[in-house]
Amino acid sequence: xxxxxxxxxxxxxxxxxxxxxxxxxxxxxxxxxxxxxxxxxxxxxxxxxxxxxxxxxxxxxxxxxxxxxxxxxxxxxxxxxxxxxxxxxxxxxxxxxxxxxxxxxxxxxxxxxxxxxxxxxxxxxxxxxxxxxxxxxxxxxxxxxxxxxxxxxxxxxxxxxxxxxxxxxxxxxxxxxxxxxxxxxxxxxxxxxxxxxxxxxxxxxxxxxxxxxxxxxxxxxxxxxxxxxxxxxxxxxxxxxxxxxxxxxxxxxxxxxxxxxxxxxxxxxxxxxxxxxxxxx
Amino acid sequence: xxxxxxxxxxxxxxxxxxxxxxxxxxxxxxxxxxxxxxxxxxxxxxxxxxxxxxxxxxxxxxxxxxxxxxxxxxxxxxxxxxxxxxxxxxxxxxxxxxxxxxxxxxxxxxxxxxxxxxxxxxxxxxxxxxxxxxxxxxxxxxxxxxxxxxxxxxxxxxxxxxxxxxxxxxxxxxxxxxxxxxxxxxxxxxxxxxxxxxxxxxxxxxxxxxxxxxxxxxxxxxxxxxxxxxxxxxxxxxxxxxxxxxxxxxxxxxxxxxxxxxxxxxxxxxxxxxxxxxxxxxxxxxxxxxxxxxxxxxxxxxxxxxxxxxxxx
Numbered sequence: 382x383x384x385x386x387x388x389x390x391x392x393x394x395x396x397x398x399x400x401x402x403x404x405x406x407x408x409x410x411x412x413x414x415x416x417x418x419x420x421x422x423x424x425x426x427x428x429x430x431x432x433x434x435x436x437x438x439x440x441x442x443x444x445x446x447x448x449x450x451x452x453x454x455x456x457x458x459x460x461x462x463x464x465x466x467x468x469x470x471x472x473x474x475x476x477x478x479x480x481x482x483x484x485x486x487x488x489x490x491x492x493x494x495x496x497x498x499x500x501x502x503x504x505x506x507x508x509x510x511x512x513x514x515x516x517x518x519x520x521x522x523x524x525x526x527x528x529x530x531x532x533x534x535x536x537x538x539x540x541x542x543x544x545x546x547x548x549x550x551x552x553x554x555x556x557x558x559x560x561x562x563x564x565x566x567x568x569x570x571x572x573x574x575x576x577x578x579x580x581x582x583x584x585x586x587x588x589x590x591x592x593x594x595x596x597x598x599x600x601x602x603x604x605x606x607x608x609x610x611x612x613x614x615x616x617x618x619x620x621x622x623x624x625x626x627x628x629x630x631x632x633x634x635x636x637x638x639x640x641x642x643x644x645x646x647x648x649x650x651x652x653x654x655x656x657x658x659x660x661x662x
Numbered sequence: 663x664x665x666x667x668x669x670x671x672x673x674x675x676x677x678x679x680x681x682x683x684x685x686x687x688x689x690x691x692x693x694x695x696x697x698x699x700x701x702x703x704x705x706x707x708x709x710x711x712x713x714x715x716x717x718x719x720x721x722x723x724x725x726x727x728x729x730x731x732x733x734x735x736x737x738x739x740x741x742x743x744x745x746x747x748x749x750x751x752x753x754x755x756x757x758x759x760x761x762x763x764x765x766x767x768x769x770x771x772x773x774x775x776x777x778x779x780x781x782x783x784x785x786x787x788x789x790x791x792x793x794x795x796x797x798x799x800x801x802x803x804x805x806x807x808x809x810x811x812x813x814x815x816x817x818x819x820x821x822x823x824x825x826x827x828x829x830x831x832x833x834x835x836x837x838x839x840x841x842x843x844x845x846x847x848x849x850x851x852x853x854x855x856x857x858x859x860x861x862x863x864x865x866x867x868x869x870x871x872x873x874x875x876x877x878x879x880x881x882x883x884x885x886x887x888x889x890x891x892x893x894x895x896x897x898x899x900x901x902x903x904x905x906x907x908x909x910x911x912x913x914x915x916x917x918x919x920x921x922x923x924x925x926x927x928x929x930x931x932x933x934x935x936x937x938x939x940x941x942x943x944x945x946x947x948x949x950x951x952x953x954x955x956x957x958x959x960x961x962x963x964x965x966x967x968x969x970x971x972x973x974x975x
Contacts, residue, residue, distance in 0.1 A: 394772075397765055401777045404762060408781050408840075414806065415795050430806045474687040481683035487673035497688070500695050502959055504901040506924075507952050508698030510705060510931060510945040515698060534694035537687050566679035595788035597904040602932075613788045617908050620794055627804075630794070637791050645786045649779045656845075657852035 412638060419443050419628075419635035426627050443632030447619070450629070453636055455608060456615035463525050463611060464593050467532040471589050474533070475540035476578055480570055482541070483548040484556075494545065500538030505531065506598055516603055523606040531599055536589040543588070547581040548574070584655030587648060594641070612637055703952070705945035716942070723946040737950075739918055740926040743831055747922055748899040750835035751842075756891060758839070759846025764876050766847070767854040778851070782844035789841065789904035796837045797909050800824050824909065827919040834920055838905055842898075846891045853887035854880055886970045893962040900955050903928060923951050 417433055418426050425438025432438070447453055481487075482494050505512075512531060521527040551574065559569050600614040610618065616637045623629045645652070673680045706723055708716040727733045762781065766774055784792065800807050800823055808820040823833040857880055865875050903924030906914055912929050914921035929937075931944030 397768060397771065398773075400765060401762075401773075401781075405777055405780045408784050411795050411799055411840075412784070412787070414799065427804070430804060431809060474690065477683040478687035481680050484671055485673040485676060485680045486670040487680055493684070493688070496696075497691060500691065502897060503699065503952070503955065504897065505695050505698075506901055506903070507948045507955075508695065508702050509927075510941050510948060511698035511701035512694065514701075514941070515694070530690065530694050534691050537691050538695075541687065566676040567682075570679070570683070591786065595790070595904075597788075597790050597907065601907075613790050616788075616794075617790050627798075630798070634791055634794055638787060641786055641788070642783070645783060646779075649782075653775075653778065653782070653848065656848045657855070 415631055416635050416638065419631040421628075423628055426631070440628075443628030443630075444636070446623075446626065446629040447632045447636060450623070451615065451619045451633070452608065453612075453615065453633070456610050456612045457640070459525060459609060460594060460612040463528050463532065464590055467529050467536060467593055468586050468589050470529070470533050471536040471540050472582060472585060475537055475544050475585065476575060477570070478537075479541050479544035479548050480574055483545050494541075497538055497541050500535070501542060505535045509598070509602060513602055523604050523609050525604065525609060527603045528599055528611070531603065532589075532593045532596075535592070539588055540585045543585055544578060544581055547578060551577055583648065583651035587652045587655060699952070702945045703949050705942050706949040709942050710940070723943055724950075727943065727946055727950065736918070736921070736926065737947075740921045740923050741954075743920065744900055744902075744922040746831060747835045747838070747902070748896060750832060751839055751895050751899055752892065754836065755839040755843050755895065756846050756888065759843050759891070760850055760881075760888065762843070762847045763850035763854055764880070766851050768872065778848075782848060784841045785844035787841065789838075790908040792837065792841045793905045793908040796840075797824060800833070825916065827916045830910070830916060831920045834905060834909060837909075838902070842895075845894070846888075849891055850884055850887055853884040857883050886967070889962065889966045889970055893959060893966075896958045896962075897955055900924075900951060900958070923947070923954070927951065 414431070418430060420434040420441065420443075421438045422440040422442065425432075425434065425440070429438065434440075478497065482490060482497075516522055516527045516530075519527075521530075555573055555577075556569050559573055564572075594611075595613055596611070597613050597617060600609075600611045601617075604610070605614065616633050619633050620630050623633075705716075707718060707720060709719045709723065710716055727737050765771075766778055787795075798804055798806075799810075802808075802820075802822050808817050811817045811820050821829070823829045861879060861883075862875055865879055870878070900923055902922060906920050906922060906925050907928070910920050910925075912925060912932075912934055914925045927944060927947045929939075930947045931939055931941060933939030
């Protein structure tokens with residue numbers, strides 16, 4: 382009888398793994414297909430699309446073309462600058478606001494917290510007409526500053542929300558001890574609290590980063606010009622122009638995929654912990 | 663956010679620090695998010711005459727978009743396409759997400775974290791990149807699509823799905839589902855893990871199978887999470903743009919069959935071909951999108967969530 386149960390369990394495990402493996406294949410194979418074909422000759426891409434690049438089909442011509450005909454390194458630099466600067470500002474400003482909301486009792490505390498949470502649900506894109514007007518008035522069209530300002534506003538609501546929840550868990554004794562020693566409120570925040578939020582930093586950084594790095598909308602309307610494109614817009618414009626050049630298209634997609642893949646594999650643990658800890662509730 | 667029982671510091675002892683902590687975030691958020699949203703709504707009641715001066719026109723813009731035969735056909739086409747786009751997500755993305763979460767949360771599953779990490783991967787890619795990946799794979803020129811279908815003996819089913827009026831929108835919606843299925847999977851997986859074990863154990867002792875336990879005990883308990891996933895899907899679908907724009911351009915072809923609210927907003931704002939762009943009409947489309955999203959969110963908050971709250975532990 383026990384034998385039967387074990388047999389059942391074994392066959393069930395096989396089915397479960399078959400289901401998960403097929404879905405994993407469905408999720409990864411399309412990406413894999415693009416990446417392997419980026420390393421082939423044009424002939425190789427069409428004669429044997431599903432095969433790995435071999436000695437006869439291996440070629441880097443796509444990458445050479447992309448690097449020669451577009452400024453991919455500039456796009457990368459733009460995307461990285463915008464993303465890193467935005468994450469830095471969002472983390473600092475959100476931590477400050479979250480600390481004030483969770484630590485001090487002031488009139489309108491709850492109302493302010495709710496006001497700052499509106500942006501979690503309402504997409505900032507709906508204000509694009511006025512945002513463009515504002516950026517024109519400020520003389521910031523076609524600058525990365527414009528993107529940073531908009532992305533900071535976009536990232537703050539969720540960051541403040543996550544960090545406020547996190548600040549509630551900071552033990553009281555720490556800051557009370559500091560207060561008894563006569564340490565000022567600014568020092569308490571910058572010297573004691575800020576270092577303590579490190580575990581939440583990865584979660585906030587990831588949630589801020591994904592929508593910014595992948596955004597097409599704001600680069601398209603605020604900074605579409607030469608030399609200011611982000612990688613997402615750069616790929617979109619490049620492919621629009623060289624749509625029939627398969628080597629170049631596949632190589633440009635691969636160049637856009639690889640950095641994100643590496644970042645994801647490094648940070649997937651933090652990201653998944655952030656997602657599953659109920660941070661998005 | 664109700665932590666009212668927690669002792670807080672009186673702000674009067676630290677007026678300057680409290681102000682300094684709150685001001686920067688509140689100012690940037692207000693100037694670049696709340697003000698533009700409100701100003702967009704204001705602009706929808708104006709029209710710009712030559713020279714950029716604004717004239718108040720009341721509800722005329724709304725009458726144009728909803729009443730003018732040409733405009734209203736375009737608007738309702740985009741609206742219903744967007745509803746179809748959302749329906750595909752609800753009917754395909756969320757059930758697959760629930761099923762994957764259920765399988766991943768089975769006890770004693772090996773390689774759980776590896777599967778989870780790999781299945782979530784497409785969610786990290788840019789929508790633009792995902793759009794192009796599938797455009798290439800589904801391209802009849804390359805022939806990878808038919809070749810893959812041939813493995814399953816389904817080669818004859820292949821067609822230029824992205825190019826046909828009848829199938830382009832559904833195909834794009836399925837591409838979007840492929841990318842985003844990781845989100846419902848993760849959130850529902852987390853909710854399933856949070857279910858206390860003794861609830862499940864009691865049923866297992868009574869001889870219930872894994873499937874019965876899932877259907878009768880776990881699923882009702884994660885309904886609030888499923889509802890939350892649904893409203894997140896609704897908001898992001900009615901705000902979508904990148905995928906359609908990168909695969910089909912601003913004209914959302916063929917013959918506007920893939921036009922959704924986001925692409926309509928873009929065309930109205932910036933113009934296309936012979937039609938001039940109009941910031942005020944664009945603001946009107948944005949305001950209508952805002953109303954649609956607001957109705958969805960309020961429905962969720964006051965109808966769905968209230969009804970589901972009794973299931974919560």
